[in-house]
Amino acid sequence: xxxxxxxxxxxxxxxxxxxxxxxxxxxxxxxxxxxxxxxxxxxxxxxxxxxxxxxxxxxxxxxxxxxxxxxxxxxxxxxxxxxxxxxxxxxxxxxxxxxxxxxxxxxxxxxxxxxxxxxxxxxxxxxxxxxxxxxxxxxxxxxxxxxxxxxxxxxxxxxxxxxxxxxxxxxxxxxxxxxxxxxxxxxxxxxxxxxxxxxxxxxxxxxxxxxxxxxxxxxxxxxxxxxxxxxxxxxxxxxxxxxxxxxxxxxxxxxxxxxxxxxxxxxxxxxxxxxxxxxxxxxxxxxxxxxxxxxxxxxxxxxxxxxxxxxxxxxxxxxxxxxxxxxxxxxxxxxxxxxxxxxxxxxxxxxxxxxxxxxxxxxxxxxxxxxxxxxxxxxxxxxxxxxxxxxxxxxxxxxxxxxxxxxxxxxx
Amino acid sequence: xxxxxxxxxxxxxxxxxxxxxxxxxxxxxxxxxxxxxxxxxxxxxxxxxxxxxxxxxxxxxxxxxxxxxxxxxxxxxxxxxx
Numbered sequence: 001x002x003x004x005x006x007x008x009x010x011x012x013x014x015x016x017x018x019x020x021x022x023x024x025x026x027x028x029x030x031x032x033x034x035x036x037x038x039x040x041x042x043x044x045x046x047x048x049x050x051x052x053x054x055x056x057x058x059x060x061x062x063x064x065x066x067x068x069x070x071x072x073x074x075x076x077x078x079x080x081x082x083x084x085x086x087x088x089x090x091x092x093x094x095x096x097x098x099x100x101x102x103x104x105x106x107x108x109x110x111x112x113x114x115x116x117x118x119x120x121x122x123x124x125x126x127x128x129x130x131x132x133x134x135x136x137x138x139x140x141x142x143x144x145x146x147x148x149x150x151x152x153x154x155x156x157x158x159x160x161x162x163x164x165x166x167x168x169x170x171x172x173x174x175x176x177x178x179x180x181x182x183x184x185x186x187x188x189x190x191x192x193x194x195x196x197x198x199x200x201x202x203x204x205x206x207x208x209x210x211x212x213x214x215x216x217x218x219x220x221x222x223x224x225x226x227x228x229x230x231x232x233x234x235x236x237x238x239x240x241x242x243x244x245x246x247x248x249x250x251x252x253x254x255x256x257x258x259x260x261x262x263x264x265x266x267x268x269x270x271x272x273x274x275x276x277x278x279x280x281x282x283x284x285x286x287x288x289x290x291x292x293x294x295x296x297x298x299x300x301x302x303x304x305x306x307x308x309x310x311x312x313x314x315x316x317x318x319x320x321x322x323x324x325x326x327x328x329x330x331x332x333x334x335x336x337x338x339x340x341x342x343x344x345x346x347x348x349x350x351x352x353x354x355x356x357x358x359x360x361x362x363x364x365x366x367x368x369x370x371x372x373x374x375x376x377x378x379x380x381x382x383x384x385x386x387x388x389x390x391x392x393x394x395x396x397x398x399x400x401x402x403x404x405x406x407x408x409x410x411x412x
Numbered sequence: 413x414x415x416x417x418x419x420x421x422x423x424x425x426x427x428x429x430x431x432x433x434x435x436x437x438x439x440x441x442x443x444x445x446x447x448x449x450x451x452x453x454x455x456x457x458x459x460x461x462x463x464x465x466x467x468x469x470x471x472x473x474x475x476x477x478x479x480x481x482x483x484x485x486x487x488x489x490x491x492x493x494x
Contacts, residue, residue, distance in 0.1 A: 035462055037483045038431075042461060046431070073481070075462075108463045120444035120456030120494075130460030130480065135432025136439050217454050218444045345458070345466060348450040372450075373465040373476075378458070400465075400476075 001094040005029040005069065007299045008085065008098040010076055010247060013041020014285055015277025015292035016104030017063050022296025023102075024066035031069040033087055033096060039063070039070055041106055042126055043285060046133045055285065071096075077397035077405070079251055088401045100272045100299040103248050103260065104292060107278035109151075109238035110381040112329075113343045113351065114336035116213030116222075121234050125155040128236040132162055139163030142232040144222055146170035146210045149240035149327045150284075157198040159236070167232060169199070170208040170224055172239070173327050178206050181326035209333065210237060225332075240327045241282045242381040248275055249394040258390065265306055266295035274299050283320030290316060334386050343386075344379040346372020360389035373400050419488035434479035434490055435460070435467045445494025446479065454494050469493065 007023045009016045012034035023030040032039065040047050044056050051057035074087035074094055085096045109124040116122065123131070125145055132138045143164045145156045152169055160166045171178070182192070208226045213219055213235055221231040245255050253268035253275065254261040260275040262268055268275050276295040277288035290313045297306035337343065339352035347368040357363040360370070360383065369383070370376030375398075376391055383389045397406065416427045419434070421441045428437045435457050438446060445454030446467050457467035462481040470491040471477040479490070 036481060108459060108461065111458070118449070118453060118455060120446075120454050123457060124459050127458055127460035131433070131436050131439065131457060134460075134480070135428050135436035135484070218456070342449075342453075345449065345455070345464070348453070373468075374463060377463045 001089070001092055002097070003031055003069070003071065003094060004097040005031045006098065007031075007100045007102060007296075008033060008096050009102040009104060009296075010034075010085070011041065011104035011106055011277070011279075012036070012039035012070065012072070013104060013106050013277060013288065014043060014059065015106070015279075015288040015295070016041070016102065017059060018289045018292030019102045019104060019274070019276055019296035019299070020068045021059075021062050021066055022293050022302075023300045024068050026297070026300035026302055028300050029069075031071055031096065031098075033071040033074050033076060033085075033094075035073065035075040037073050039072065042130065045130060055289075059289070075399050075401070076247060077399050077401045079396070086405075088405045093405045101251075101274065102292075102295045102299055103251075103253075103268070103273065103275040103279055104277045104288075104295075105244040105247055105275075105279045107241040107243050107282055108377060108381070109147075110240055110242045110385070111237075111378055112239050112333055112336060112382050112385065113341050114210055114212060115338050115341050116215065116219070117237070118342050118345055119213050119215050119219045120217070121215075121219035122213050123234065123236055125152055125236040125238040127238070128234055129155045129158055132159060132164075138234075140165060141234060142167055143234045143236055144168050144170065144210075144224075144230055144232045146208075146222075146224070146235065146237040147239045148172045148329060149238070150323065151238065151241070153195050153199065153204075155236055156202060157195050160198060160202065166199075166202045167230055168224075168227060169202060169204045170210065170227055171204065171206050172209040172330055172333060173206060174330075175206040177326050177328075181322060209336075210235065211336065239329055239333070239385075241278060242384075243279045243281065245279055246375070246377070246394050246398050248273075248279060250396060250398045258384070264310065265298035265303060266291055267298060272299075281320065282324060283316060284323065287313065287316035287320050329385060337386070343382055344369040344372065346374050346378075349379075354383065354387070357387075361392055363389070375399070417484050417486045419484050419486070419490060421490045422492060428484045430484075432484045434469070434471060434477075434482045434484055434488070437484050438469065438479060438490060438492060443492055443494065445492065447493045456494075
């Protein structure tokens with residue numbers, strides 16, 4: 001299977017779709033490759049037929065109005081040579097050839113270890129939302145939403161709308177931090193107001209976090225700091241977001257503080273490779289969209305048109321800075337894990353085995369932390385916060401793939 | 413496209429809205445442990461987006477499938493290892 005086009009976009013979330021739309025409007029051939037069965041990323045998951053907001057509707061209509069080749073269910077795992085990517089699909093390996101590339105790989109939730117966090121039915125906040133969006137009945141289920149970030153509110157409102165009994169939202173940030181955010185984010189107040197109405201009657205507690213999840217074979221109840229003990233069916237817990245930078249690093253793009261480095265045209269340190277959206281720093285929907293548009297225009301050679309969008313991006317960047325300051329994680333969260341608490345879920349590596357290590361590399365060599373199937377995507381965000389370690393190198397394949405996919409590559 | 417699909421999880425038949433993921437179908441049957449960890453702990457889905465690999469199960473005989481990124485199909489046979 002092969003595909004040749006002018007621009008390939010990796011990631012069909014808002015940034016990727018915005019980039020692809022701009023490329024297609026410029027008259028160039030563009031393909032969007034994404035590992036999920038349908039486009040939309042996490043925020044617009046399952047919204048092709050019933051968009052939940054005007055922004056989603058507007059963008060999904062734009063996408064349908066132009067010629068974009070969508071390659072869904074395809075996981076990019078390797079760059080055999082410059083200008084070529086390989087993706088694994090259920091039908092085999094797909095070879096993508098291009099002039100320019102836009103990486104819109106988004107972000108994942110940050111998970112922090114605490115006793116009981118590996119129990120079934122303890123999930124990410126976005127994790128539980130994704131499951132419900134894709135068919136999990138949640139009506140009448142008791143849910144505690146916890147962790148940090150604006151995602152908690154969106155998730156709680158969504159789950160409640162689907163009939164869940166949301167018992168509590170526990171936000172680790174202090175009320176002082178949140179107050180400053182509330183004032184600073186005035187421009188988003190209509191959005192905040194709508195959320196508030198949907199969440200009427202649900203306690204939102206700041207400076208509150210999960211100390212322990214209890215249960216034997218699955219979650220039964222949680223203990224919270226400043227929240228007592230609460231019996232529940234699901235704990236939806238995520239501590240803000242971590243950019244997905246693995247593919248960019250594989251391609252040799254420089255990163256800084258865990259974000260892909262880009263210039264004003266969203267170009268990475270590798271020529272003709274652009275990055276937009278959460279992979280360049282956590283900033284929310286509007287910033288992702290405008291960065292995607294700029295990347296798409298620049299990739300299509302329309303630098304002047306891209307420049308016109310710089311002020312909009314600047315405005316949204318200010319909001320992003322405020323967002324990240326507000327939801328900065330407090331030091332107390334570094335002490336949630338007990339000695340026997342598992343930090344690396346793939347290899348079952350405990351906190352006590354890790355805390356004596358000097359570096360991520362030493363931890364990998366001595367304990368196999370981060371060497372399982374997720375390749376450190378889950379524990380990496382935790383050890384970065386707990387110990388200040390950051391992954392040192394990314395090697396192909398960037399994701400576990402079938403052996404036949406690798407053999408195919410070798411034989412070419 | 414039919415509105416629902418029917419699949420089998422550990423011998424239990426389950427109906428799901430078309431477009432649902434296998435992970436949701438498994439949970440709907442009351443199965444919460446999708447696999448056992450390296451030290452034998454029960455594990456279920458965490459990230460819901462194909463990152464964590466905790467939801468991997470056997471689908472139609474193929475092991476290590478991420479159930480959160482696999483769309484339910486009529487007649488699918490799913491086996492968990494929890």
